[in-house]
Amino acid sequence: MHREGRMRSASSSALQALMDNDGGRGGREELCRPKKILKCTSAGGGRAAGGESTTTHPLKSHPRKCQTTLRPDHAHHYLQGHKESLQLDKDDSNVGNFLGLVKLMATCDPVMKEHLTHVESHPGSTSYLSPAVQNEFIHLMTSTVRQSLLRGICKAKYYGLMFDSTPDLAHREQMSQVVRYVQFDFERKTVRVRESFLGFIQLSWKDAESLTEDILKKLEKDGMELQDCQSQCYDNAAVMAGHRSGVSQRILDKNNLAVFVNCDNHSLNLVGVHAAKQDVMMVTFFGTLDAIYVFFSRSTQCWEKLRNAMPVSVKSESETRWSSRMEAVKPVNNHLEEKLQVLQDMTVDEDENLETRSDARHLCNHLLTYDFLTLLRFWNNILI
Structure with a gap:
């Protein structure tokens, strides 16, 4: 089964809804904690050496110990991974959150470990871990969370x-x-x-x-x-x-x-958008800002030269978000000299084609005009 791009958004939405529907801060803080070391033991809870938190495994009849580190860099992974291996002793850097949690359970739960071992040793057997089953889990989670929210709405x-x-x-x-x-x-x-x-x-x-x-x-x-x-x-x-x-x-x-x-935000956004279109100089100014983004983003080589010259990247303005103009103005104002130097170097770089060198010269001349420099400082002070 193909791994749809919506897997990540669906699982993230379900998790976010679960966190928002928690009703308290405890569950949210527990989920958002950046790093937590779990030690599953058959003994009682308490604090382990070195500040590690300990929890009691529910299967007390199996005094098996395990230690697993949950790293924050896994939070951005998809529910399904690119390499969905069931081998317990294999380094699963991109196995996906679902199988990652299943393997975590297997380190403490002998029943789960036996199931994974059986699936690994018997290819083609029913594992209940396929992408289709994972999709069904997502739909069940989504339905459960949605019904919980609807009950709260109907109660209100x-x-x-x-x-x-x-x-x-x-x-x-x-x-x-x-x-x-x-x-x-x-x-x-x-x-x-x-x-x-x-x-x-x-x-x-x-x-x-x-x-x-x-x-x-x-x-x-x-x-x-x-x-x-x-x-x-x-x-x-x-x-x-x-x-x-x-x-x-x-x-x-x-x-x-x-x-x-x-919607007051939308009304204010329309005021800013239409006000900036009432003067030719304003239209030219924001058009030049957009031209900067278009020029550097049209090829990876140009973008790389810009990133090597300045720590932040240029942004494109958006008609639906007036705040995007602030994101477009600030990098140009704060790193204008670096941009000018990159453009001037590209105009004399014989490795660039004639069209790129001509566009770089034309854009550099626009950035050095009195109108652009004046409006750049003006809008930088206004858009805070």
């Missing part, structure tokens, strides 16, 4: 909707579903405002009628009453925020208590 009764759509790497339009609600803990006498991410909705059409229908179907499938919705929060796109036939108005017609609330 009233909720607010937050939807936003964006294309993924496969160029499929998807809409994220987030529900905001108030969680009461009568035993601890605490009140918390929670925002729970419930998943993505695959979209076929992006008109207001289709989006509204997709949202209502999702709420019905999750067992959430539309009449309990007290607020809606979307971006300021006309299809979502339109006061006549937008998604917010269509839902408001069905429930007059579902008040639409503008």
Whole structure:
């Protein structure tokens, strides 16, 4: 079975949801601890020599000791690895989190060790460790976490909707579903405002009628009453925020208590984006910043020369995130001399082709203009 690229995101989402649904800090701190040495023994718990923490193995009838170090650099691995070996004595640097945990259990659990030994010595036998089984585990975890979140939402009764759509790497339009609600803990006498991410909705059409229908179907499938919705929060796109036939108005017609609330961050982002397009000099300035990124990123050789000259890389601006302009301005302002030196060296480098040398000279001349240098210092002070 092919190892899908979504394995990592699905397992990370499930783990994050489990951590967010924990209700306390203990579980989260335990998961996020950078380094922990476990010693499984048949004796009672306590502190081991050298500051090691000890835990009692649940199978007390097997006084087998083991010691395993969980390293933080494994946290970014996929659930499935590139080399899924079942050999217990083999160095598994990229075996994946799933088999890594199974092997960890086998070092302390003789039943698991016997199973892995049997699978290794009998190729073709049923192991229940295949990628298909791992995928099923992910779906079961996702379903369990999602149902737990939905129970909390239904218990709170009233909720607010937050939807936003964006294309993924496969160029499929998807809409994220987030529900905001108030969680009461009568035993601890605490009140918390929670925002729970419930998943993505695959979209076929992006008109207001289709989006509204997709949202209502999702709420019905999750067992959430539309009449309990007290607020809606979307971006300021006309299809979502339109006061006549937008998604917010269509839902408001069905429930007059579902008040639409503008996304302030999106509104502020639009203010910055449109304000920067009102003057030719501003458009030219940000266009030059984007040209710097395009020039150095079009080949690995150019990018390597830039990285050797400065400790940080250049960034590209984004239309949907005004803050990206700060990330684009800061490296240029702080390391302008290094960039100019790289460009000047490339203009006289005979190993470069004529097009690259010409573009480097043209870009270098733009960076040395009075308008660019003035606006660079201006925006560096503004975008903090």
